[in-house]
Amino acid sequence: MKKIAVIVGGYTKESEISLESGKVVYKNLCRKEFDPYKVYIFKDKWFMEDDKKKNYIIDKRDFSVNMGIRRIQFDCVFNAIHGTPGEDGILQAYFELLKIPYTGCNFHHANITFNKKYCLTLLKHFGINTAVSIFLNKNQTFCKEKILKKVGIPCFVKPNKSGSSLGVSKVYEEKHFLNALEKAFEEDEEIIIESFLEGREVSVGVLSFKKKIIVLPITEIISQNDFFDFESKYSGNSQEITPANLLPNIQSKIQKIAKKVYNSLNLSGISRAEYIIVNEEPFFLEINTVPGLSEKSIFPKQLKIAGISLSDAFKDYINSSIEKMKK
Structure with missing residues (x-):
């Protein structure tokens, strides 16, 4: 059986969500084909935990575990770390150097997608609609009036590299703008300021499954808060409708753009x-x-409605990752 390291944790406030995602992954890996291990990656410690809650330090030189009577080398890493270092390309580059297969995109594409500035700039090049935006570095001088004239009020202020809406503010009045910048800069040294778009928010899962790119049933998000912030995402303060009640032409358009x-x-x-x-x-x-892959997350619910079990999705995900590393 293939030894799979299910990595969870991370260096940000999203680590708690990662732990929940990891539980779902560990639970749903097919035991006939995979031998899963829980691996925790935190700033101060990397370790593996066995079923008896005993911890074993990860050897970072080759990402192996010495259990005394045997040494474990993993056949693949299932990445369930949200935020840095699991979503921004850092761990992907590390596993690439060690030639250990890992799930998800490679380090270059992970870095681009995690960096809002890079991602939006690239997608604009391909003709994808985005909000009007301005980027700021922490030590950059700027003119507040010019920024607000371009993006308008209300607007969003976001950390450039952050997930789960951490550090995000919706600014309704000019007097709150500088406070929003300060909040975003607490999460990242680069921020993005975007114009507010009035409309319906949807979340679209896409996966490669059995060598085909599949767009999952679309979810409409109706937040009880001002926007789909951290609380809305993880405290139940939002209504998530899957599949979304969309006109066929709009649904088709979203599916095409998502792909x-x-x-x-x-x-x-x-x-x-x-x-x-x-x-x-x-x-x-x-x-x-x-x-997110926790029981409350959107993606697993979309998979279920699409008729794809978590076990089958994870099995294909791992095996295709191993095949990709062999090429």
């Missing part, structure tokens, strides 16, 4: 992207190449 985004970014494995539908036109917001 185009997936191909334009040269992705592999699973992803989930958010869009705003404005006057029947989808506008791309952001994409997650390590989407």
Whole structure:
């Protein structure tokens, strides 16, 4: 059986969500084909935990585990870490150097998709609709009036590299703009300021399954909060309707664009992207190449409605990742 390291944790506030995603992955891996191990990656410690809750330190030189009587070398890594270092290309590059197969896109594409500035710039090149935006570095001088004249009020202020809406603010009045910048800069040294788009928000899962790119049933997100923030995502303060009640022509348009985004970014494995539908036109917001897989997450619910079991999806995901490393 293939030894699979299910890696969870990470270096950000998203680590708690990662732990929940990892539980679902570990539970749903087919035991006839895979021998899964729980591996925790935190800033201060990398370790594997066995079923008796005993911890074994990961040897970072080759990502192996010495259990005394035997040493474990993993056949594949299932990446369930949201945010850095699992979603931004850092661990992908590490596993690439060690020639250990890992799930998801490679380090270059992970870095591009995690960086909103890079991702939006690239997708604009391919003709994908996006909001009007401005990027700022922490030490950059700027003119508040010029920025607000371009993006308008209300607007969103976001960390450039962050997930789960951490550090994101919706600014309704000019007097709150600088506070929003400060909040975003606490999460990242680069931020993005975007115009507000009035419309329906949808989340679209895409995966490569049995060598075909599949767009999963679309989810409409109706947040009880001001926008789909961290609380809405993980505290139940949102209504998620899957499949979304969309007109056939709009649904077809979103599916076409979602597949185009997936191909334009040269992705592999699973992803989930958010869009705003404005006057029947989808506008791309952001994409997650390590989407949440917890029991409350959107992606597993979309898989279920599509008739794809988690076990089958994960099996194909792992095996295709191993095949990709062999090429």
